[in-house]
Amino acid sequence: xxxxxxxxxxxxxxxxxxxxxxxxxxxxxxxxxxxxxxxxxxxxxxxxxxxxxxxxxxxxxxxxxxxxxxxxxxxxxxxxxxxxxxxxxxxxxxxxxxxxxxxxxxxxxxxxxxxxxxxxxxxxxxxxxxxxxxxxxxxxxxxxxxxxxxxxxxxxxxxxxxxxxxxxxxxxxxxxxxxxxxxxxxxxxxxxxxxxxxxxxxxxxxxxxxxxxxxxxxxxxxx
Amino acid sequence: xxxxxxxxxxxxxxxxxxxxxxxxxxxxxxxxxxxxxxxxxxxxxxxxxxxxxxxxxxxxxxxxxxxxxxxxxxxxxxxxxxxxxxxxxxxxxxxxxxxxxxxxxxxxxxxxxxxxxxxxxxxxxxxxxxxxxxxxxxxxxxxxxxxxxxxxxxxxxxxxxxxxxxxxxxxxxxxxxxxxxxxxxxxxxxxxxxxxxxxxxxxxxxxxxxxxxxxxxxxxxxx
Amino acid sequence: xxxxxxxxxxxxxxxxxxxxxxxxxxxxxxxxxxxxxxxxxxxxxxxxxxxxxxxxxxxxxxxxxxxxxxxxxxxxxxxxxxxxxxxxxxxxxxxxxxxxxxxxxxxxxxxxxxxxxxxxxxxxxxxxxxxxxxxxxxxxxxxxxxxxxxxxxxxxxxxxxxxxxxxxxxxxxxxxxxxxxxxxxxxxxxxxxxxxxxxxxxxxxxxxxxxxxxxxxxxxxxx
Amino acid sequence: xxxxxxxxxxxxxxxxxxxxxxxxxxxxxxxxxxxxxxxxxxxxxxxxxxxxxxxxxxxxxxxxxxxxxxxxxxxxxxxxxxxxxxxxxxxxxxxxxxxxxxxxxxxxxxxxxxxxxxxxxxxxxxxxxxxxxxxxxxxxxxxxxxxxxxxxxxxxxxxxxxxxxxxxxxxxxxxxxxxxxxxxxxxxxxxxxxxxxxxxxxxxxxxxxxxxxxxxxxxxxxx
Numbered sequence: 014x015x016x017x018x019x020x021x022x023x024x025x026x027x028x029x030x031x032x033x034x035x036x037x038x039x040x041x042x043x044x045x046x047x048x049x050x051x052x053x054x055x056x057x058x059x060x061x062x063x064x065x066x067x068x069x070x071x072x073x074x075x076x077x078x079x080x081x082x083x084x085x086x087x088x089x090x091x092x093x094x095x096x097x098x099x100x101x102x103x104x105x106x107x108x109x110x111x112x113x114x115x116x117x118x119x120x121x122x123x124x125x126x127x128x129x130x131x132x133x134x135x136x137x138x139x140x141x142x143x144x145x146x147x148x149x150x151x152x153x154x155x156x157x158x159x160x161x162x163x164x165x166x167x168x169x170x171x172x173x174x175x176x177x178x179x180x181x182x183x184x185x186x187x188x189x190x191x192x193x194x195x196x197x198x199x200x201x202x203x204x205x206x207x208x209x210x211x212x213x214x215x216x217x218x219x220x221x222x223x224x225x226x227x228x229x230x231x232x233x234x235x236x
Numbered sequence: 237x238x239x240x241x242x243x244x245x246x247x248x249x250x251x252x253x254x255x256x257x258x259x260x261x262x263x264x265x266x267x268x269x270x271x272x273x274x275x276x277x278x279x280x281x282x283x284x285x286x287x288x289x290x291x292x293x294x295x296x297x298x299x300x301x302x303x304x305x306x307x308x309x310x311x312x313x314x315x316x317x318x319x320x321x322x323x324x325x326x327x328x329x330x331x332x333x334x335x336x337x338x339x340x341x342x343x344x345x346x347x348x349x350x351x352x353x354x355x356x357x358x359x360x361x362x363x364x365x366x367x368x369x370x371x372x373x374x375x376x377x378x379x380x381x382x383x384x385x386x387x388x389x390x391x392x393x394x395x396x397x398x399x400x401x402x403x404x405x406x407x408x409x410x411x412x413x414x415x416x417x418x419x420x421x422x423x424x425x426x427x428x429x430x431x432x433x434x435x436x437x438x439x440x441x442x443x444x445x446x447x448x449x450x451x452x453x454x455x456x457x458x459x
Numbered sequence: 460x461x462x463x464x465x466x467x468x469x470x471x472x473x474x475x476x477x478x479x480x481x482x483x484x485x486x487x488x489x490x491x492x493x494x495x496x497x498x499x500x501x502x503x504x505x506x507x508x509x510x511x512x513x514x515x516x517x518x519x520x521x522x523x524x525x526x527x528x529x530x531x532x533x534x535x536x537x538x539x540x541x542x543x544x545x546x547x548x549x550x551x552x553x554x555x556x557x558x559x560x561x562x563x564x565x566x567x568x569x570x571x572x573x574x575x576x577x578x579x580x581x582x583x584x585x586x587x588x589x590x591x592x593x594x595x596x597x598x599x600x601x602x603x604x605x606x607x608x609x610x611x612x613x614x615x616x617x618x619x620x621x622x623x624x625x626x627x628x629x630x631x632x633x634x635x636x637x638x639x640x641x642x643x644x645x646x647x648x649x650x651x652x653x654x655x656x657x658x659x660x661x662x663x664x665x666x667x668x669x670x671x672x673x674x675x676x677x678x679x680x681x682x
Numbered sequence: 683x684x685x686x687x688x689x690x691x692x693x694x695x696x697x698x699x700x701x702x703x704x705x706x707x708x709x710x711x712x713x714x715x716x717x718x719x720x721x722x723x724x725x726x727x728x729x730x731x732x733x734x735x736x737x738x739x740x741x742x743x744x745x746x747x748x749x750x751x752x753x754x755x756x757x758x759x760x761x762x763x764x765x766x767x768x769x770x771x772x773x774x775x776x777x778x779x780x781x782x783x784x785x786x787x788x789x790x791x792x793x794x795x796x797x798x799x800x801x802x803x804x805x806x807x808x809x810x811x812x813x814x815x816x817x818x819x820x821x822x823x824x825x826x827x828x829x830x831x832x833x834x835x836x837x838x839x840x841x842x843x844x845x846x847x848x849x850x851x852x853x854x855x856x857x858x859x860x861x862x863x864x865x866x867x868x869x870x871x872x873x874x875x876x877x878x879x880x881x882x883x884x885x886x887x888x889x890x891x892x893x894x895x896x897x898x899x900x901x902x903x904x905x
Contacts, residue, residue, distance in 0.1 A: 137744060349794050365585065426655070
């Protein structure tokens with residue numbers, strides 16, 4: 014895995030990457046000490062995030078060059094809109110957050126910053142630029158999910174955030190992350206090459222920094 | 237139906253609309269006299285059309301303002317990419333056109349003209365502009381399908397183009413057309429109003445004219 | 460002026476508007492007590508802001524429906540890229556910030572949030588949506604510039620931020636703000652109508668809130 | 683010049699390129715035998731073309747990664763909207779075509795096909811994709827202009843299309859074409875590499891074919 018594009022980009026912003034995947038929010042989430050208020054604030058914003066994240070995958074369909082790439086992107090898009098967001102609504106209801114509240118919640122600025130950065134970089138650039146800004150989310154959540162699971166090897170029965178940890182450590186999400194890493198390599202071969210690395214690194218580093226802010230926003234329940 | 241936005245737009249370009257839905261290609265298709273070569277040329281181009289038509293529905297997802305509208309658009313998009321295009325590939329195989337041939341076929345200019353017009357008008361404008369340029373395709377094919385079926389009330393058993401006629405006269409496609417007409421009215425209420433009518437009419441008329449060229453291209457097997 | 464669209468939108472988010480135009484940053488800027496460090500941090504970010512603001516005006520050209528609207532937008536775009544940004548570079552040099560430093564400066568998150576929000580809302584919507592998200596910047600700066608000038612009626616000779624205050628209180632910038640207000644009304648007549656008000660209000664309120672964060676970022680020199 | 687990206691792309695579609703630059707329309711234009719009706723039809727459509735061509739250069743500004751690239755693109759854009767289109771209006775007046783007639787003329791389908799193809803390919807891809815679809819226009823007109831001038835070395839005094847020939851053979855336009863060729867090479871180094879050649883070739887070949895159709899449209903005065 015060391016030589017994949019994603020690994021190279023992570024190495025290129027190692028400090029920011031650590032600040033993101035080892036954020037206080039994720040550490041507290043792993044050991045269950047994260048406050049319920051912070052988690053609920055995060056959950057609501059994450060629902061709004063998924064909406065704009067879905068728009069970014071719709072752009073992937075729009076920007077795809079062949080039918081196979083379109084089908085691959087629409088599978089993710091359909092999964093997000095018809096599966097993950099529904100699960101999210103259910104999960105929120107368990108935490109006492111009603112669907113109406115979700116839809117009406119004001120979007121936090123850290124949320125706007127990351128999602129709109131992705132959408133604009135993806136529109137201005139090509140599919141490789143778009144996927145590079147999406148990657149820190151998918152790949153990072155897969156790492157965080159695994160690390161949370163590893164820290165709870167004894168079992169998640171009493172864990173307040175068991176559902177979240179299972180979602181992102183499960184095979185299904187790990188497979189999505191693997192697929193994104195592979196698509197990055199494929200696109201880098203087809204449309205990239207070494208010369209694009211500096212501008213891809215800038216996109217990846219910025220996106221990683223914006224993901225870190227997303228955890229800040231959750232932790233401090235900021236708008 | 238007389239007062240729907242679609243009916244008003246059709247009335248606003250009645251001549252172009254007739255030239256499109258009553259085109260020689262569709263009349264010959266209805267009575268089975270259309271040459272096999274013309275039909276096959278059309279089928280190949282229609283497959284390429286569906287690819288860019290899907291990209292336009294991906295734009296609908298990107299441009300949607302709420303989750304319900306995104307889900308509605310992704311249902312069409314998923315239907316196109318995973319159902320209609322697969323059926324198209326199967327149908328083409330029955331006519332001796334292999335999937336490889338389909339993917340590799342050069343795109344006819346009339347095809348580029350309509351699809352790129354839709355995509356650009358939809359990107360430059362809002363969802364109502366986008367849907368207005370898509371509408372002549374969906375609504376027109378529904379009308380043509382019904383008219384072909386009406387002309388073959390005695391049965392389609394021996395008809396060389398029975399499959400095509402069934403597809404576009406069937407309830408499923410008629411429902412899609414109805415849904416597009418309703419979405420047009422909803423969007424016209426929410427984002428439109430009478431002042432937008434002239435610019436919407438221009439989009440609808442242009443798109444209708446470009447659909448008419450698509451039949452010309454099929455009939456004359458032009459590139 | 461009370462009935463212009465801009466005035467209605469300001470009234471619709473009166474609290475956020477006040478928090479933006481009467482922000483501590485602008486009050487300190489007016490009376491000259493703003494720290495030099497805060498001002499310089501703001502100046503650098505404002506240069507990066509102008510780059511993406513220019514991209515938004517380029518979108519206005521792309522989305523324009525007629526040549527006159529394209530010419531009007533390109534005049535602003537050309538003014539930004541070839542006049543205002545050059546002045547900005549000169550002004551920064553006076554404050555000891557070299558052009559190289561400007562171009563290489565990392566973009567603060569509050570900067571990304573506002574600019575990318577504008578670019579995405581403008582791409583997803585139409586010209587009226589785009590202009591509505593740009594308006595808080597142009598109209599707000601014109602108000603702030605005038606208010607700063609009013610508070611310094613005795614003269615700006617000794618004022619550390621005299622240049623800034625003159626730029627935004629001068630006729631040239633006031634004319635730009637007037638033109639934006641007029642274009643908003645024209646577009647609202649042509650493409651809008653009362654039904655669009657709720658969604659336009661959301662865009663305007665969000666953009667105002669993001670402008671407020673821009674001052675926060677300057678004041679606290681945050682990244 | 684043999685090894686520039688543009689030369690490689692031209693070689694990759696040599697037949698289409700010849701069909702475009704040595705089109706009957708351009709041969710008749712060179713020797714002055716082109717009918718006035720055909721030329722006037724072309725002139726009107728070319729004005730409408732310039733509008734959408736300008737929108738494509740506005741996209742170049744939107745998609746630029748640094749201020750220098752934005753300034754370079756806005757110089758072309760400003761030249762098109764405030765200089766070339768004004769000259770075009772004047773020139774049309776000399777041929778008895780009034781500005782009102784120009785603005786109101788319906789856009790021919792061949793015009794829509796090329797311009798919207800450029801705009802969509804440019805939006806879906808990156809700046810290199812966009813420039814690759816614009817290049818056949820700029821580089822081709824520069825070649826055609828020079829060839830027309832070469833065939834009229836004895837002088838253009840009595841030539842009905844002297845103005846057109848001078849415009850595109852003059853240094854100013856030749857410099858623009860040189861700049862486009864250079865930008866292509868720069869972008870190919872920065873964002874491309876050999877792996878992108880097949881998809882760039884497809885864009886360039888399609889665009890060349892669509893330029894050829896533009897001459898057909900002029901010659902046959904088709905809509």
